[in-house]
Amino acid sequence: MAHLRRLSLNQITTPRWTVKEAAEACARRGIPSIALWRHKIAEHGLGDCVSAVNDAGLHVSSVCRGGMFPAVTAEERRKNIEDNFRAVDEAAALNADVLVMVVGGASPMGIEAARQMVRDGIAELVPYARSAGVKIGLEPLHPMFAGDRSVLTTVSEGLSIAQQYPLEEVGLVLDVFHIWWDPCAMQQIAATTDRIRGFHVSDWPVPLPDVLLARCMMGDGVIDIRGLREAVDRAGYDGPIEVEILNQAIWDEDPDSVLDRVIKTFEIHV
Amino acid sequence: MAHLRRLSLNQITTPRWTVKEAAEACARRGIPSIALWRHKIAEHGLGDCVSAVNDAGLHVSSVCRGGMFPAVTAEERRKNIEDNFRAVDEAAALNADVLVMVVGGASPMGIEAARQMVRDGIAELVPYARSAGVKIGLEPLHPMFAGDRSVLTTVSEGLSIAQQYPLEEVGLVLDVFHIWWDPCAMQQIAATTDRIRGFHVSDWPVPLPDVLLARCMMGDGVIDIRGLREAVDRAGYDGPIEVEILNQAIWDEDPDSVLDRVIKTFEIHV
Numbered sequence: 001m002a003h004l005r006r007l008s009l010n011q012i013t014t015p016r017w018t019v020k021e022a023a024e025a026c027a028r029r030g031i032p033s034i035a036l037w038r039h040k041i042a043e044h045g046l047g048d049c050v051s052a053v054n055d056a057g058l059h060v061s062s063v064c065r066g067g068m069f070p071a072v073t074a075e076e077r078r079k080n081i082e083d084n085f086r087a088v089d090e091a092a093a094l095n096a097d098v099l100v101m102v103v104g105g106a107s108p109m110g111i112e113a114a115r116q117m118v119r120d121g122i123a124e125l126v127p128y129a130r131s132a133g134v135k136i137g138l139e140p141l142h143p144m145f146a147g148d149r150s151v152l153t154t155v156s157e158g159l160s161i162a163q164q165y166p167l168e169e170v171g172l173v174l175d176v177f178h179i180w181w182d183p184c185a186m187q188q189i190a191a192t193t194d195r196i197r198g199f200h201v202s203d204w205p206v207p208l209p210d211v212l213l214a215r216c217m218m219g220d221g222v223i224d225i226r227g228l229r230e231a232v233d234r235a236g237y238d239g240p241i242e243v244e245i246l247n248q249a250i251w252d253e254d255p256d257s258v259l260d261r262v263i264k265t266f267e268i269h270v
Numbered sequence: 271m272a273h274l275r276r277l278s279l280n281q282i283t284t285p286r287w288t289v290k291e292a293a294e295a296c297a298r299r300g301i302p303s304i305a306l307w308r309h310k311i312a313e314h315g316l317g318d319c320v321s322a323v324n325d326a327g328l329h330v331s332s333v334c335r336g337g338m339f340p341a342v343t344a345e346e347r348r349k350n351i352e353d354n355f356r357a358v359d360e361a362a363a364l365n366a367d368v369l370v371m372v373v374g375g376a377s378p379m380g381i382e383a384a385r386q387m388v389r390d391g392i393a394e395l396v397p398y399a400r401s402a403g404v405k406i407g408l409e410p411l412h413p414m415f416a417g418d419r420s421v422l423t424t425v426s427e428g429l430s431i432a433q434q435y436p437l438e439e440v441g442l443v444l445d446v447f448h449i450w451w452d453p454c455a456m457q458q459i460a461a462t463t464d465r466i467r468g469f470h471v472s473d474w475p476v477p478l479p480d481v482l483l484a485r486c487m488m489g490d491g492v493i494d495i496r497g498l499r500e501a502v503d504r505a506g507y508d509g510p511i512e513v514e515i516l517n518q519a520i521w522d523e524d525p526d527s528v529l530d531r532v533i534k535t536f537e538i539h540v
Contacts, residue, residue, distance in 0.1 A: 107476035107492045111450070144414040146451035147476035147492050157453045180381070181416035183427045206377035206417035208481050222377045222417050 002229055002241055002270045004263070008033035008061040010200065010244035011040060013262065014255035019049045023056035025259055033061040033240040041090055050093055060096040061240035062137065062173065062198050063087065067101040069121030070114040070151070077117060080104075084125050091134045097239060098137035098197040099129065100173050105148040114151045122161060122170070130169055137173035137197040138162055142181075144211055155179055155188035162195050171197035174232060175244065177204060177215050180223040189231040196237035200244045201225055201270050215245045217261060218269040225269050241270060272499055272511055272540045274533065278303035278331040280470065280514035281310060283532065284525035289319045293326035295529055303331040303510040306364065308357060316363055323364065330366040331510035332407065332443065332468050333357065337371040339391030340384040340421070347387060350374075354395050361404045367509060368407035368467040369399065370443050375418040384421045392431060392440070400439055407443035407467040408432055412451075414481055425449055425458035432465050441467035444502060445514065447474060447485050450493040459501040466507035470514045471495050471540050485515045487531060488539040495539050511540060 009031055011022045019040055026034050034053060041049050041063070053060055066087035071077045091099040103118040122136070129136050138158040141150035152158055155174065162170040172195050179185050189196075203221030208214045218225055229241065243262045250258055279301055281292045289310055296304050304323060311319050311333070323330055336357035341347045361369040373388040392406070399406050408428040411420035422428055425444065432440040442465050449455050459466075473491030478484045488495055499511065513532045520528055 105476065106451075110492065110494055112494070115453075142413060143451040144412065144478065144481075147474050147478060151451075153451050154453060181376075181413040181421075181423050183385075183424060204417050206375065208414065208417060211414075211478050211481060222380065224380055224382070 001226075001267055004030070004267065005032060006239070006241045007031050007263065007266050008035055008240035008242040009259065009262065010035040010064070010242040012037055012064070013243055013245045013250070014258055015251055017255050019044050020052040023052045023058050025256065026058055027056040029259065029263065031263070033059045035062040035064060035242045035244070036060060036094065036096075037064045038087060038090065046090055046093055053094065059240070060094045061242055062098045062100050063091040063094060063096045065100045065102045066125065066136070067150075068104040070104040070106075070109060070117040072109060077121070081121060081124050084121070085128050088125070088129045088132050088134045092132040096134070098135045098171065098173060100198065101136055101138045102141060103138065103150050103152045105146060106151050107147050111146065111151050118151060119161060126165055126169055135168065135197055136170045138170065139173040139175060140178055142178040154182060155185065155192065159188070159192055159195060167194060171195045173198035173200065175200035175202075176223050176225050176228050177202045180204060180228065185228070186231050189228070189235050192235050194236045196232055196235055198239065198242065199229065199232050199237060200242045201229070201266070202243065202245045213246050213248050215247050217245060217250065218243070218265040229270055241266075271496075271537055274300070274537065275302060276509070276511045277301050277533065277536050278305055278510035278512040279529065279532065280305040280334070280512040282307055282334070283513055283515045283520070284528055285521055287525050289314050290322040293322045293328050295526065296328055297326040299529065299533060301533070303329045305332040305334060305512045305514070306330060306366075307334045308360065311360055316360055320363055329510070330364040331512055332368045332370050333361040333364060333366045335370045335372045336395065336406070337420075338374040340374040340376075340379060340387040342379060347391070351391060351394050354391070355398050358395070358399045358402045358404045362402040366404070368405045368441065368443060370468065371406060371408045372411060373408065373420050373422045375416060376421050377417050381416065381421050388421060389431060396435055396439055405438065405467055406440045408440065409443040409445060410448055412448040424452060425455065425462065429458070429462055429465060437464060441465045443468035443470065445470035445472075446493050446495050446498050447472045450474060450498065455498070456501050459498070459505050462505050464506045466502055466505055468509065468512065469499065469502050469507060470512045471499070471536070472513065472515045483516050483518050485517050487515060487520065488513070488535040499540055511536075
């Protein structure tokens with residue numbers, strides 16, 4: 001099993017908590033890391049979030065998210081890049097391990113054009129992130145999000161972009177929910193050597209109840225989470241493992257019970 | 271544009287019609303081919319379906335579907351194979367170009383075990399199909415169906431199974447809805463040379479409203495349908511192109527209007 005020292009609470013799993021509440025809940029349980037979402041950072045203010053995680057003695061495993069590069073007009077694309085610069089600033093202030101990139105979808109410009117806009121956007125972002133000392137992590141999303149969220153859908157595709165940059169600057173964030181179906185997942189993970197900057201777990205329920213809010217607690221789905229975690233470890237990653245679950249039923253539960261269950265299922269299934 | 275002589279109505283697009291009504295509606299419009307689903311064949315009886323398509327002078331582009339091989343017990347897997355034999359019989363009686371395989375999902379046995387059951391099931395089915403003179407077409411499904419419907423998710427994966435058998439016995443059925451997101455789709459299609467046995471079109475709406483009933487009419491989504499059709503043509507396929515749309519709103523429409531729109535959007539987008 002993965003050591004509990006690697007557990008990080010991705011705060012989208014317990015969205016009813018403020019950053020401060022989530023940080024304190026982690027600290028009370030000895031969970032050493034937390035991942036923050038930018039809409040939560042905006043809600044509380046960056047300074048307060050920095051204080052909240054520092055006061056709780058927590059490490060920030062990631063900030064979610066930059067990306068969303070494709071847009072129809074040059075002006076919109078420029079605005080998207082500017083927003084990515086702010087995401088870098090926030091990741092730097094929080095001393096996060098990585099800024100997660102959800103690169104953006106194919107609509108309405110078409111998938112080939114969107115892929116080019118993603119490559120262009122990353123090329124523009126890298127120098128800014130480098131000066132801020134922030135690592136970029138490209139996250140391949142499940143292909144069901146290719147239309148609206150991410151034309152980047154496989155580990156290989158992410159790696160081929162990351163490898164255009166120095167190891168320390170651009171890496172990958174892998175999430176079992178997004179990659180478990182891939183017949184080449186294991187070989188692709190093995191090929192990422194030292195490029196993995198984050199690892200996320202949840203599970204894939206059958207049948208899938210929804211597109212966006214589909215994930216379930218580890219063990220309640222069909223993914224071989226431990227097999228993927230071991231493959232990621234073999235590829236040289238030994239950092240935090242975020243539990244990231246977008247699921248309305250779990251969001252409606254008491255967040256303290258959810259976090260207790262996160263710990264329990266992490267021990268059993270990760 | 272693709273010639274209208276290649277248009278085939280996959281009857282799931284107009285499920286309110288009986289086989290006979292659908293066949294007659296195609297004949298009235300000069301659509302030369304139709305694809306039948308087995309629950310509809312069961313509803314009307316195989317003999318009546320054969321008469322309906324023959325009386326209308328139609329060609330059957332495919333029977334949907336065999337497959338669904340994985341199951342927990344050997345007894346269930348045996349029942350699934352027997353059901354596939356009946357699917358072959360039906361495809362033979364209808365003189366269909368291909369029997370489409372939706373191979374089955376990862377739940378509950380896990381994706382690796384399910385993949386093995388799929389390979390074993392196909393190996394058992396091929397000799398039976400060969401004696402019946404029925405071609406098998408492996409259809410990679412979108413990865414969002416990997417849990418419950420198809421662990422086969424990419425063109426490459428389908429090709430690597432098909433290539434274990436003679437060209438005439440096992441091929442591929444490609445559907446733009448299932449493969450459009452793949453960064454390697456074009457290369458993978460090019461590699462299939464002479465293995466493609468069917469081609470399906472519809473479109474991918476953004477946002478995706480549902481998992482199963484998500485597809486939309488050609489032109490209402492983000493897929494480069496013509497680009498994929500041209501790639502399939504270059505790989506040596508010149509057979510029927512099925513319009514296969516699972517969408518509740520379209521199912522609720524008058525099927526005659528739907529079929530008229532199928533012809534119009536086929537001409538514009540395929």
